[in-house]
Amino acid sequence: xxxxxxxxxxxxxxxxxxxxxxxxxxxxxxxLALNSYSDLPDLIPHHFNxxxxxxxxGSKEIIFLxxxxxxxxxxxxxxxxxxxxxxxxxxxxxxxxxxxxxQRMRVLLRVVYLLVSLLTLTLTWNLVQSxxxxxxxxxxxxxxxxxxxxIAPWLIxxxxxxxxx
Numbered sequence: 001x002x003x004x005x006x007x008x009x010x011x012x013x014x015x016x017x018x019x020x021x022x023x024x025x026x027x028x029x030x031x032l033a034l035n036s037y038s039d040l041p042d043l044i045p046h047h048f049n050x051x052x053x054x055x056x057x058g059s060k061e062i063i064f065l066x067x068x069x070x071x072x073x074x075x076x077x078x079x080x081x082x083x084x085x086x087x088x089x090x091x092x093x094x095x096x097x098x099x100x101x102x103q104r105m106r107v108l109l110r111v112v113y114l115l116v117s118l119l120t121l122t123l124t125w126n127l128v129q130s131x132x133x134x135x136x137x138x139x140x141x142x143x144x145x146x147x148x149x150x151i152a153p154w155l156i157x158x159x160x161x162x163x164x165x
Contacts, residue, residue, distance in 0.1 A: 019110065022113050022117045025121045026067065026120075037063060044058065052138075073117070077109050084102035111152050115145055
């Protein structure tokens with residue numbers, strides 16, 4: 001079994017910024033859900049077909065689902081960033097490249113949970129908006145975020161290279 005160095009790397013300013021932004025999006029999701037809750041009807045649409053038409057309804061408490069998912073995702077992935085030596089890597093981890101690879105992977109995870117927290121905020125907003133007309137066609141922002149969640153990690157892995165010494 002491969003043994004990787006366990007390093008105690010301090011958070012960079014970029015990592016701190018990504019953490020703060022992620023928590024802001026999570027809290028905005030909860031604030032939106034709490035602020036909208038009293039104005040929602042007892043039954044709200046919570047599933048939509050491909051045309052954006054509501055095809056399943058449920059209790060208005062479902063408005064809290066996306067903020068809860070965002071909270072669990074950010075908290076869980078933030079916890080995981082404490083153990084970069086346990087991750088799978090494209091490159092073999094050596095004492096020489098460990099710090100760089102660990103930091104790159106920590107940033108990658110933070111970018112993903114930032115985008116997920118923003119996506120769940122967008123979905124909460126769409127759900128609130130759907131209560132007035134019972135349609136919820138995801139806007140461009142939804143599809144851009146989905147594409148970024150898929151593409152951003154690959155871009156980080158492919159283009160964030162170690163600078164020559």
